[in-house]
Every structure is written in C-alpha cells, then in structure tokens.
Amino acid sequence: MIPAVDALLKDIRNKRIAPVYLIHGDEPFYIDRIAEELEKVAVPVAERGFNQFVLFGKDTDAGAVLNYARRYPFMAERQLVLVKEAQQMNGINDKSAQTLFEDYALNPLSSTILMLCYTREDGKPALDERKAWVKAFGAKGKLLGVKKLYDNKIPDWVGEYCREQGAKVSPKACQLLADHIGNDLKRLASEIDKILINLHVGEEISAATVERLVGISKEYNVFELQKALSQRDVVKANQIVDYFGRNPKDNPLVVILAQLFGYFSKVLLVQASKDQSDKGLAPLLGVNPFFVKDYLSAARTFPLPKVAGIIHAIRRADAQSKGIDTPTMSESDILRELVFEVLH
Known part of the structure; x- marks a missing residue:
C-alpha cells in the first residue's frame, strides 16, 4: 500500500x-x-x-x-x-x-x-x-x-494485497501473477479475489494454485521460458514458443518482450555488481531474495557481451512487432527468431 x-x-x-x-x-x-x-x-x-x-x-x-x-x-x-x-x-x-x-x-x-x-x-x-x-x-x-506502480514493485504489491485479505502467498506465486497480468492492479485484485474464494482455510496461494485457478499454463509461460533460456534448454524453449504461437491472445508478444527485457536487464545488473550475495543483490534487482539464484544462474550461463547482445535483440524484436523493418513477420516468427538468437 x-x-x-x-x-x-x-x-x-x-x-x-x-x-x-x-x-x-x-x-x-x-x-x-x-x-x-x-x-x-x-x-x-x-x-x-x-x-x-x-x-x-x-x-x-x-x-x-x-x-x-x-x-x-x-x-x-x-x-x-x-x-x-x-x-x-x-x-x-x-x-x-x-x-x-x-x-x-x-x-x-x-x-x-x-x-x-x-x-x-x-x-x-x-x-x-x-x-x-x-x-x-x-x-x-x-x-x-x-501514480501507477513500477513493474518491479508488482510482486510485492501482490504479496501485500494477499496478506491484507488474510492469505499466505509464495514468492513464486506473486511473481507468476505479476508476470501474467502486469501492473493492472484492478485485474490483479480481481484474480486474487477469485483465488481466495476457491482456497481452503489456511491454504497458501502457491504457483500451482495460480496456474490452476487463473488459467496459466503450468509448463508454458514466460516464467518457464526465462528458465529454459537461462539453462540453454533448446527443446523446452521452442516448445514454449510454439505454445505461445498457438495461443497469441493469452500470450501477447508485447508483454513477453517486456518481461524478457526486464529479466535480462536484471541479469546485466548482476554481472555488474561487486556484491554477489543474495542479500546484496535482492534490493539491487528489486526482487524477493528467493529469485536471486535464478539471476545468478543466468549470469553464469551468459557472459556480459552476450547479455548486452540479447538486450539489443529484444529491442529489435520490439521494433519488428511494431512493423519496423519487417512489416510481414508474424509475432510467432519474431519470437522464434529472438529465442534462436538468445540460445545460439
């Protein structure tokens, strides 16, 4: 609040x-x-x-x-x-x-x-x-x-809203809701209220609960795409991209690109930071300490020049999605090309 x-x-x-x-x-x-x-x-x-x-x-x-x-x-x-x-x-x-x-x-x-x-x-x-x-x-x-909250403040807002309603919520569930819905607080509150109606007394809101009740695919979401990219899991990453291509209304490219940009920007911050501890990185990244290990893993996977190149590629994909340079490319092809560039 x-x-x-x-x-x-x-x-x-x-x-x-x-x-x-x-x-x-x-x-x-x-x-x-x-x-x-x-x-x-x-x-x-x-x-x-x-x-x-x-x-x-x-x-x-x-x-x-x-x-x-x-x-x-x-x-x-x-x-x-x-x-x-x-x-x-x-x-x-x-x-x-x-x-x-x-x-x-x-x-x-x-x-x-x-x-x-x-x-x-x-x-x-x-x-x-x-x-x-x-x-x-x-x-x-x-x-x-x-003023509207910045995107990096949304997971904390989700946690606070849940606690105001007397519910426990896991950090991953907060992040999943934030990634899926964005900074539309009215919609977030509405989705959380729906979850609470279907929650058993004393039950924690977990990532699995969010996936089940909000209608987010357990295997195919941006959270899992980021994980697949950071692990260089080519097969999994392409499965997720194919799923997004078949379900564009539920997975708009503009939202996916914004989340990937935020993710790799944080990876860049990790690489630039002298303090590599969870305690030091969490406030720098504006995330729950629970997620610091994911960014550390990605920072070890991708060297600094590669991360800078990925961020540039995401910017180019965003321009392409707006019809700049490649007006005939579909959103699915733009994302597929971006993922290829990240992984190779």
Missing part, C-alpha cells in the same frame, strides 16, 4: 473526514478504493437516499456539481457528493469552471463532503498541482496524487 493512500484510508475509517477531496493520478485502483471507503463511512445507510449523490463526469459540469454541494442535507448531519471520472466533466479545463471549484474549495459547506475522482487518461497530461483550483483542495481538505 502507498503510505499516503494508507494514511488517508485510515483517516476516513476513523471518521476524520475533510470537507473536500481531490484524488487524482493514473492508478484508478487506489482512486476507486478511496472513493469506496468514503461511500461506506460518510453517510449512514438509512440516510443515503436523500444525502448521497454519485455523479459521473461526462454527465455533469462544475455548476451542477456545486449546486449539489451547496444544498443542505435532508434531515441528516451531512451529505456526500462524489464525482467519478471528474476529468470528463464538461468544461473542466476552462478557467471559469476551475474558478468555481477554487472558490468553493476555499469556503466549503461544513455539512457537505465533496470528492472529485480525477483519473489521468492515456495521452493526456497529469493534473497540475500548481494550479490555484487544485491547491485550494489541498488547503482546505485532501489533495492526493497516485
């Missing part, structure tokens, strides 16, 4: 609630989680019919939102006005709308809790916290930006 998010959730659970909130960033999982927690706590269930308003940005504008915010609660202590996807509000980038929000945020109604959930959309700039209307929310309430 991001410390700032954790602190804000604790405040809400303990009913230390601010009059205005602006939660923004490119990680919708945390934005939604904060909104859900506020919905649970802000207004008692019996009073929500007249005092809890959930609006969606594309259907409203600043004036309409503030009309709700300025009304008084009906036979209740307070009301909640929650705007989801606030970045889609009509005119939200106009100076006039931003001035309306700034004026209200600096003088909020004590009986209203106003929350704007502002998710950065792909290709759009992040919300500028230097703007006056944004700073006004921080001055009188809570302003919080949440």
Whole structure:
C-alpha cells in the first residue's frame, strides 16, 4: 500500500473526514478504493437516499456539481457528493469552471463532503498541482496524487494485497501473477479475489494454485521460458514458443518482450555488481531474495557481451512487432527468431 493512500484510508475509517477531496493520478485502483471507503463511512445507510449523490463526469459540469454541494442535507448531519471520472466533466479545463471549484474549495459547506475522482487518461497530461483550483483542495481538505506502480514493485504489491485479505502467498506465486497480468492492479485484485474464494482455510496461494485457478499454463509461460533460456534448454524453449504461437491472445508478444527485457536487464545488473550475495543483490534487482539464484544462474550461463547482445535483440524484436523493418513477420516468427538468437 502507498503510505499516503494508507494514511488517508485510515483517516476516513476513523471518521476524520475533510470537507473536500481531490484524488487524482493514473492508478484508478487506489482512486476507486478511496472513493469506496468514503461511500461506506460518510453517510449512514438509512440516510443515503436523500444525502448521497454519485455523479459521473461526462454527465455533469462544475455548476451542477456545486449546486449539489451547496444544498443542505435532508434531515441528516451531512451529505456526500462524489464525482467519478471528474476529468470528463464538461468544461473542466476552462478557467471559469476551475474558478468555481477554487472558490468553493476555499469556503466549503461544513455539512457537505465533496470528492472529485480525477483519473489521468492515456495521452493526456497529469493534473497540475500548481494550479490555484487544485491547491485550494489541498488547503482546505485532501489533495492526493497516485501514480501507477513500477513493474518491479508488482510482486510485492501482490504479496501485500494477499496478506491484507488474510492469505499466505509464495514468492513464486506473486511473481507468476505479476508476470501474467502486469501492473493492472484492478485485474490483479480481481484474480486474487477469485483465488481466495476457491482456497481452503489456511491454504497458501502457491504457483500451482495460480496456474490452476487463473488459467496459466503450468509448463508454458514466460516464467518457464526465462528458465529454459537461462539453462540453454533448446527443446523446452521452442516448445514454449510454439505454445505461445498457438495461443497469441493469452500470450501477447508485447508483454513477453517486456518481461524478457526486464529479466535480462536484471541479469546485466548482476554481472555488474561487486556484491554477489543474495542479500546484496535482492534490493539491487528489486526482487524477493528467493529469485536471486535464478539471476545468478543466468549470469553464469551468459557472459556480459552476450547479455548486452540479447538486450539489443529484444529491442529489435520490439521494433519488428511494431512493423519496423519487417512489416510481414508474424509475432510467432519474431519470437522464434529472438529465442534462436538468445540460445545460439
């Protein structure tokens, strides 16, 4: 859990609630989680019919939102006005709308809790916290930006999420989920929740559990491909590549290349490090100490110039997947050519 998010959730659970909130960033999982927690706590269930308003940005504008915010609660202590996807509000980038929000945020109604959930959309700039209307929310309430986690932080997040749900999970299971799903926290949480429903009391989430319940092939996944490459197991590596070629929807090339790039980049770090101990390498690589031996093994298999060549080959494969230089090559052929280059 991001410390700032954790602190804000604790405040809400303990009913230390601010009059205005602006939660923004490119990680919708945390934005939604904060909104859900506020919905649970802000207004008692019996009073929500007249005092809890959930609006969606594309259907409203600043004036309409503030009309709700300025009304008084009906036979209740307070009301909640929650705007989801606030970045889609009509005119939200106009100076006039931003001035309306700034004026209200600096003088909020004590009986209203106003929350704007502002998710950065792909290709759009992040919300500028230097703007006056944004700073006004921080001055009188809570302003919080949440960024997407880096890929190397995802296994730790999986482990933490499982522990929050009261479940034990193995390091390999965390890594397998991270490799298969990536940094989509909503999907990760959904898959983990499915696993937990089917788990026996006291049972640990193992790699085998993930393979069985998430639908990951036990023998043919990127984790096993990395292992086959590091052991120079030509037959196994090509079996996995053939499987990927027959199941492209479940094994997109762009994801495979990203994971292989991350793997061999870490192997390069191992070779450059003077400290070859598990304790020293784990924080350098950003992995659980359980996996350090895999990178040490790969570093012994491939000399430094070869690893540099592999990383270059992965970059070239990525360009090919985008139609550069070889527009007619299939994803399967690109991966097969890359694996050949790694192993020979």
